[in-house]
Amino acid sequence: MTSSIPPSGPAVPTLADVARHANVSTATVSRCLNSPDQVVLRTRERVMKAVQELGYAPNFNARALAAKRTNTIGAVIPTMENAIFARGIQAFQEELGRHGFTLLVASSSYQEALEEEQIRTLTARGADALLLIGHHRSKRVYDFLKTRSVPALVAWAYADGAEQRSIGFDNVSAMADLARLVIGQGHRRLGFISAETASNDRARDRVMGVRNVLAEAGLDQSALALIETQYGISTGGEAFREMMALSPRPTAVLCGNDVLAVGALRAAKEMGLSVPGDVSITGFDDIELAMLAEPALTTVHVPHREMGRRAASMLVQMVNGDTLPDSTRLDTDIRLRQSLGPPPSDAA
Amino acid sequence: MTSSIPPSGPAVPTLADVARHANVSTATVSRCLNSPDQVVLRTRERVMKAVQELGYAPNFNARALAAKRTNTIGAVIPTMENAIFARGIQAFQEELGRHGFTLLVASSSYQEALEEEQIRTLTARGADALLLIGHHRSKRVYDFLKTRSVPALVAWAYADGAEQRSIGFDNVSAMADLARLVIGQGHRRLGFISAETASNDRARDRVMGVRNVLAEAGLDQSALALIETQYGISTGGEAFREMMALSPRPTAVLCGNDVLAVGALRAAKEMGLSVPGDVSITGFDDIELAMLAEPALTTVHVPHREMGRRAASMLVQMVNGDTLPDSTRLDTDIRLRQSLGPPPSDAA
DNA sequence: TTGCAAAATGTAAGCGCTTACATTAAAAAC
DNA sequence: GTTTTTAATGTAAGCGCTTACATTTTGCAA
Numbered sequence: 001m002t003s004s005i006p007p008s009g010p011a012v013p014t015l016a017d018v019a020r021h022a023n024v025s026t027a028t029v030s031r032c033l034n035s036p037d038q039v040v041l042r043t044r045e046r047v048m049k050a051v052q053e054l055g056y057a058p059n060f061n062a063r064a065l066a067a068k069r070t071n072t073i074g075a076v077i078p079t080m081e082n083a084i085f086a087r088g089i090q091a092f093q094e095e096l097g098r099h100g101f102t103l104l105v106a107s108s109s110y111q112e113a114l115e116e117e118q119i120r121t122l123t124a125r126g127a128d129a130l131l132l133i134g135h136h137r138s139k140r141v142y143d144f145l146k147t148r149s150v151p152a153l154v155a156w157a158y159a160d161g162a163e164q165r166s167i168g169f170d171n172v173s174a175m176a177d178l179a180r181l182v183i184g185q186g187h188r189r190l191g192f193i194s195a196e197t198a199s200n201d202r203a204r205d206r207v208m209g210v211r212n213v214l215a216e217a218g219l220d221q222s223a224l225a226l227i228e229t230q231y232g233i234s235t236g237g238e239a240f241r242e243m244m245a246l247s248p249r250p251t252a253v254l255c256g257n258d259v260l261a262v263g264a265l266r267a268a269k270e271m272g273l274s275v276p277g278d279v280s281i282t283g284f285d286d287i288e289l290a291m292l293a294e295p296a297l298t299t300v301h302v303p304h305r306e307m308g309r310r311a312a313s314m315l316v317q318m319v320n321g322d323t324l325p326d327s328t329r330l331d332t333d334i335r336l337r338q339s340l341g342p343p344p345s346d347a348a
Numbered sequence: 349m350t351s352s353i354p355p356s357g358p359a360v361p362t363l364a365d366v367a368r369h370a371n372v373s374t375a376t377v378s379r380c381l382n383s384p385d386q387v388v389l390r391t392r393e394r395v396m397k398a399v400q401e402l403g404y405a406p407n408f409n410a411r412a413l414a415a416k417r418t419n420t421i422g423a424v425i426p427t428m429e430n431a432i433f434a435r436g437i438q439a440f441q442e443e444l445g446r447h448g449f450t451l452l453v454a455s456s457s458y459q460e461a462l463e464e465e466q467i468r469t470l471t472a473r474g475a476d477a478l479l480l481i482g483h484h485r486s487k488r489v490y491d492f493l494k495t496r497s498v499p500a501l502v503a504w505a506y507a508d509g510a511e512q513r514s515i516g517f518d519n520v521s522a523m524a525d526l527a528r529l530v531i532g533q534g535h536r537r538l539g540f541i542s543a544e545t546a547s548n549d550r551a552r553d554r555v556m557g558v559r560n561v562l563a564e565a566g567l568d569q570s571a572l573a574l575i576e577t578q579y580g581i582s583t584g585g586e587a588f589r590e591m592m593a594l595s596p597r598p599t600a601v602l603c604g605n606d607v608l609a610v611g612a613l614r615a616a617k618e619m620g621l622s623v624p625g626d627v628s629i630t631g632f633d634d635i636e637l638a639m640l641a642e643p644a645l646t647t648v649h650v651p652h653r654e655m656g657r658r659a660a661s662m663l664v665q666m667v668n669g670d671t672l673p674d675s676t677r678l679d680t681d682i683r684l685r686q687s688l689g690p691p692p693s694d695a696a
Numbered sequence: 697t698t699g700c701a702a703a704a705t706g707t708a709a710g711c712g713c714t715t716a717c718a719t720t721a722a723a724a725a726c
Numbered sequence: 727g728t729t730t731t732t733a734a735t736g737t738a739a740g741c742g743c744t745t746a747c748a749t750t751t752t753g754c755a756a
Contacts, residue, residue: 031735063712289637
């Protein structure tokens with residue numbers, strides 16, 4: 001008959017419950033939790049006891065609403081399934097934790113529209129700042145971030161004089177270094193298996209790195225066969241077969257990342273081609289797989305963990321607004337392993 | 349002199365701003381956003397126009413606070429760096445997205461205390477439900493979840509008659525199947541390289557699976573050499589060397605997961621041991637690496653993606669509270685590849 | 697037309713916190 | 727002991743939304 005029976009069992013305790021229980025005001029409880037030194041010991045103990053007894057835990061949403069600060073940093077990555085991001089983000093999170101921040105991750109599956117949506121979602125959730133991968137995205141997004149005054153840091157990319165603060169390496173020159181090495185071995189017909197460049201500026205930059213070196217070496221751009229394909233071992237293999245069907249066929253196949261390269265390696269083995277005897281193959285990233293592959297993969301080593309860690313401290317600095325950090329350029333270096341050698345002597 | 353100048357530029361627009369702009373009440377704006385069919389077309393268009401013009405985006409925290417629902421599901425996984433979780437969670441997220449839910453991930457680094465903290469954090473953030481890995485955790489946590497009435501689903505594990513609703517496979521019997529196969533090949537001295545079992549019931553179960561089979565085959569438990577080590581390729585290798593130093597040495601080394609097994613494989617190669625000629629090695633999970641390894645790894649195939657996907661739909665069902673789903677048991681199957689063979693004939 | 701049910705909209709009370717400001721208690725200075 | 731300063735606590739006004747309930751419009755049968 002009474003219509004005011006609470007629907008479910010014992011409601012979760014609120015700040016007010018604690019206050020009542022400890023016989024203080026809600027403000028005091030709040031202070032105990034957020035700036036304990038403003039509360040005299042005797043009171044604080046009483047409050048904490050009440051917290052314990054009631055099993056009180058603050059409601060995050062209410063806190064965020066009132067305080068306009070969440071101690072949360074959002075990250076939008078293309079996918080968790082890529083080891084390089086998984087690794088970088090793990091380090092990122094660990095470092096954030098050390099500074100008392102929480103991480104909110106979202107993934108965009110390499111789709112620009114989805115990325116934008118995720119950025120808006122994280123912002124709506126009150127992320128104090130964002131980590132984004134790569135520079136390329138619509139002006140609208142950057143404007144949005146500026147309007148909302150949400151600090152953002154671009155990672156996995158570094159470009160001289162880029163407007164957006166960033167931490168990363170120069171994809172163009174990193175790939176160029178490797179290409180130079182390949183050409184130095186005597187290769188004149190190159191193949192490049194790239195990740196899809198449409199909404200991936202890192203992939204685009206890597207292609208550009210190779211092209212630059214071609215020009216630099218006085219080679220015609222037609223000396224480069226380019227295939228774009230989705231991320232994956234099997235797709236890398238398929239692209240490699242396609243490339244080997246070309247005539248004349250490239251004597252060295254550079255890949256936009258290690259996963260594609262491992263796929264190429266496997267396809268080569270299946271086709272009975274010797275690497276690097278018949279064809280050289282290189283990767284990019286230096287994931288664990290690169291060293292384990294047979295033959296071990298020549299690749300560009302990228303300090304993913306360090307990047308994650310440092311991205312975190314930069315972002316924390318940006319949020320706390322002390323001094324704004326400069327963009328950081330990290331160094332990559334080439335790991336020379338067995339998959340690269342000179343071209344076969346009978347190369348036409 | 350005026351102390352009321354707003355500190356920063358154009359404030360972010362709120363529901364009230366939109367209402368004013370469209371000349372309706374806040375309730376109407378809210379309805380337009382959440383149940384558009386309750387608002388007549390003419391009004392709705394006017395409101396939407398205002399939303400556009402002001403670039404309004406709802407404040408998630410305020411919404412959560414008022415509505416007591418977040419359409420958010422939390423997941424606490426041991427680490428993102430493990431491909432099996434990365435893969436499963438990616439599928440989990442995709443499926444959640446399809447149902448209009450957002451995912452919040454946190455990782456515990458395999459530390460029980462951290463896991464508990466993350467569970468509390470996600471709950472405080474208003475997660476409507478949680479995905480947890482494995483059954484084992486303190487009663488306190490389960491009580492907490494019950495008190496807060498937050499539905500939880502255990503994944504990557506399935507145990508008959510477990511109290512907690514779960515989706516996964518039976519780690520004990522999956523590993524037992526593999527062990528039976530190994531013994532069937534004639535091996536009588538086994539090694540087992542396990543992940544650390546302290547706070548990982550999946551690892552524990554797998555060990556138990558092997559032990560059960562030993563008993564079943566009438567072998568003494570001393571026929572099993574057990575080493576626990578951290579997750580990683582190199583740690584797997586070290587454990588393998590240690591195992592090979594034993595006398596008599598095992599003729600087959602089962603590993604708790606593929607990553608450890610790949611490490612063992614590599615160590616074997618470095619030691620000049622032939623696999624499976626001198627020693628057999630097996631894994632668990634069937635990650636991509638397993639097939640690429642040289643020789644390819646015999647392992648237990650686990651449908652990680654499917655598990656993630658189905659976990660999502662179960663959780664959605666639990667939140668919406670239609671009918672509660674039953675625990676789901678998925679099948680694993682053995683992928684027989686080159687790394688397993690009969691013991692060397694000279695085995696003492 | 698008028699009347700009335702149904703549909704659309706408005707009003708306002710929270711949701712659980714934080715924090716400026718007001719008040720009171722304690723410590724320091726005289 | 728009184729006054730002044732400072733520390734501790736309390737009061738109450740929001741933060742930006744949702745939603746029960748009240749009110750106004752609308753559509754339509756009589």
